Amino acid sequence: xxxxxxxxxxxxxxxxxxxxxxxxxxxxxxxxxxxxxxxxxxxxxxxxxxxxxxxxxxxxxxxxxxxxxxxxxxxxxxxxxxxxxxxxxxxxxxxxxxxxxxxxxxxxxxxxxxxxxxxxxxxxxxxxxxxxxxxxxxxxxxxxxxxxxxxxxxxxxxxxxxxxxxxxxxxxxxxxxxxxxxxxxxxxxxxxxxxxxxxxxxxxxxxxxxxxxxxxxxxxxxxxxxxxxxxxxxxxxxxxxxxxxxxxxxxxxxxxxxxxxxxxxxxxxxxxxxxxxxxxxxxxxxxxxxxxxxxxxxxxxxxxxxxxxxxxxxxxxxxxxxxxxxxxxxxxxxxxxxxxxxxxxxxxxxxxxxxxxxxxxxxxxxxxxxxxxxxxxxxxxxxxxxxxxxxxxxxxxxxxxxxxxxxxxxxxxxxxxxxxxxxxxxxxxxxxxxxxxxxxxxxxxxxxxxxxxxxxxxxxxxxxxxxxxxxxxxxxxxxxxxxxxxxxxxxxxxxxxxxxx
Numbered sequence: 001x002x003x004x005x006x007x008x009x010x011x012x013x014x015x016x017x018x019x020x021x022x023x024x025x026x027x028x029x030x031x032x033x034x035x036x037x038x039x040x041x042x043x044x045x046x047x048x049x050x051x052x053x054x055x056x057x058x059x060x061x062x063x064x065x066x067x068x069x070x071x072x073x074x075x076x077x078x079x080x081x082x083x084x085x086x087x088x089x090x091x092x093x094x095x096x097x098x099x100x101x102x103x104x105x106x107x108x109x110x111x112x113x114x115x116x117x118x119x120x121x122x123x124x125x126x127x128x129x130x131x132x133x134x135x136x137x138x139x140x141x142x143x144x145x146x147x148x149x150x151x152x153x154x155x156x157x158x159x160x161x162x163x164x165x166x167x168x169x170x171x172x173x174x175x176x177x178x179x180x181x182x183x184x185x186x187x188x189x190x191x192x193x194x195x196x197x198x199x200x201x202x203x204x205x206x207x208x209x210x211x212x213x214x215x216x217x218x219x220x221x222x223x224x225x226x227x228x229x230x231x232x233x234x235x236x237x238x239x240x241x242x243x244x245x246x247x248x249x250x251x252x253x254x255x256x257x258x259x260x261x262x263x264x265x266x267x268x269x270x271x272x273x274x275x276x277x278x279x280x281x282x283x284x285x286x287x288x289x290x291x292x293x294x295x296x297x298x299x300x301x302x303x304x305x306x307x308x309x310x311x312x313x314x315x316x317x318x319x320x321x322x323x324x325x326x327x328x329x330x331x332x333x334x335x336x337x338x339x340x341x342x343x344x345x346x347x348x349x350x351x352x353x354x355x356x357x358x359x360x361x362x363x364x365x366x367x368x369x370x371x372x373x374x375x376x377x378x379x380x381x382x383x384x385x386x387x388x389x390x391x392x393x394x395x396x397x398x399x400x401x402x403x404x405x406x407x408x409x410x411x412x413x414x415x416x417x418x419x420x421x422x423x424x425x426x427x428x429x430x431x432x433x434x435x436x437x438x439x440x441x442x443x444x445x446x447x448x449x450x451x452x453x454x455x456x457x458x459x460x461x462x463x464x465x466x467x468x469x470x471x472x473x474x475x476x477x478x479x480x481x482x483x484x485x486x487x488x489x490x491x492x493x494x495x496x497x498x499x500x501x
Contacts, residue, residue, distance in 0.1 A: 014164050018168040022172060024172070025172040029147075029181075036185055036186040043188050044074075044075070044136065049189040052100040052191055055101035056100060057070055057108070057131070059102075060104075061108075065324060066091060066092065073130065073131055075131055075132070087328055087330070088329065089328060091327070091329075097271060098321050099270075100191045100194055103142070103146065107139045107141075111134040112135075114138070115127075115128055115133060139189075143183075143184060143188035143194065144188070146193055147193040147196065149197055153201055153204040157200070157203055158171060158426075161430065162433045173450050174373070175425075177453040178417065179367065179416050179422070182417075183422075186461075186465060190419075191269050191270055195270045195422045198273070199262075199273060199425075200425070205258040206279055206283050210387070210389060256309050256313070257313045259280045259284075260314040260317070261313050263314050264315075267318065270423070276397050278397060279394070283393075345407045345408055346407055350406035351406045352402065352403070352406045354406070355406040355410040360410075363418040367418075369428070372435055373435070374428075374431055376430070376432055376435040379434050379435075381395070394430070398427045402421075404420075411473070413473060414472045416464065467484075
């Protein structure tokens with residue numbers, strides 16, 4: 001068998017493994033999604049989560065930002081409180097950003113078409129209130145779709161540094177081993193999955209701007225094949241790289257528009273995501289000033305024009321958020337919403353250590369894989385030459401996120417784990433991929449570590465959100481986690497009596 005045939009066979013095997021890993025993760029998430037939907041009698045619950053959904057429902061059905069109808073139709077109005085607060089414009093107070101609402105509109109439309117068609121053609125009586133029936137299933141399920149789109153885009157970025165199987169395993173294990181698992185299967189009308197997806201799209205769109213991206217070098221084929229690290233069939237990979245080099249690394253206008261649009265979208269989903277603007281800004285700057293005068297240099301005015309178009313795209317796409325706050329709060333800025341609640345940051349006294357190590361939703365204690373991933377990022381930065389700038393910028397964004405969370409509320413209320421770091425999912429996945437890469441030949445260790453980290457997260461999820469053994473808000477020690485299993489025999493008896501007898 002020739003080397004080319006062997007390479008093609010290996011590539012096909014690698015592709016099947018990647019698809020298999022994503023399929024397993026999807027199956028796990030789908031099972032948990034159905035379980036929690038049954039347990040909570042739907043997926044629209046929790047004050048903040050219901051607030052996000054209200055904007056989407058009002059935008060589609062009523063074409064306004066008056067949430068009177070939503071308060072009357074919401075199946076769990078008690079979660080929103082008994083006292084209604086009105087803004088200066090007379091609107092019902094809802095400080096939620098508008099990004100989630102915009103992303104749900106296609107799924108409201110699809111649910112509308114399905115409901116209308118079924119009621120007309122099949123003479124069914126499916127509810128048409130935006131909360132029940134097809135709407136109550138399909139719109140929340142959109143979160144899982146966005147989650148796996150984000151996972152795939154994150155995988156594409158990771159595959160620029162690692163073998164595709166390692167990249168796929170890394171992002172899937174991160175999803176299953178962090179707080180994302182709850183927000184993609186349980187409380188799905190929160191914005192954390194959408195935040196992850198938008199930032200993954202932003203990072204993927206930004207990668208071509210980095211001066212010496214690993215995907216544009218033509219690697220040494222014998223070494224690449226021997227190491228099993230090629231991200232695509234090697235011959236095709238090198239031909240594509242050669243074409244890109246001849247093209248002179250010119251990035252098209254559409255890429256600038258995408259970067260600007262995704263940055264605006266990510267910010268409209270979670271305002272703290274604005275810090276990730278650092279990545280495309282620095283990437284475009286080094287792309288602008290780092291060109292070599294080798295005959296393929298793009299004219300300076302062309303680059304400035306493209307960058308200006310990207311900035312303009314950010315502004316245009318952010319207009320819905322500005323309009324929303326003007327209508328509801330008579331203010332063009334976020335301060336009109338958040339300061340009206342008496343909320344503020346204490347940047348002078350951030351709870352840095354508690355954010356990571358507190359027994360009350362501390363990031364590293366609740367999800368140990370994040371600590372391991374931070375170690376992996378350090379090792380990755382030390383090992384690679386190309387791509388260091390990107391890793392460095394992601395690390396800065398992680399530190400800034402840490403500072404923001406620590407200055408706001410390190411516990412993040414009723415969070416599962418520390419949900420404030422959803423934007424750093426790619427950062428964690430890259431670090432975990434480096435650990436996997438270094439241990440890849442020790443399959444038993446890799447398999448055991450992945451299974452243990454996933455099981456740890458799943459059992460925390462079950463103890464806290466199903467069994468009620470762990471408090472949703474408050475300190476949770478490792479000793480408490482293990483002691484809770486003393487209740488398992490009684491719980492098993494209860495389950496048998498309820499479902500089997």
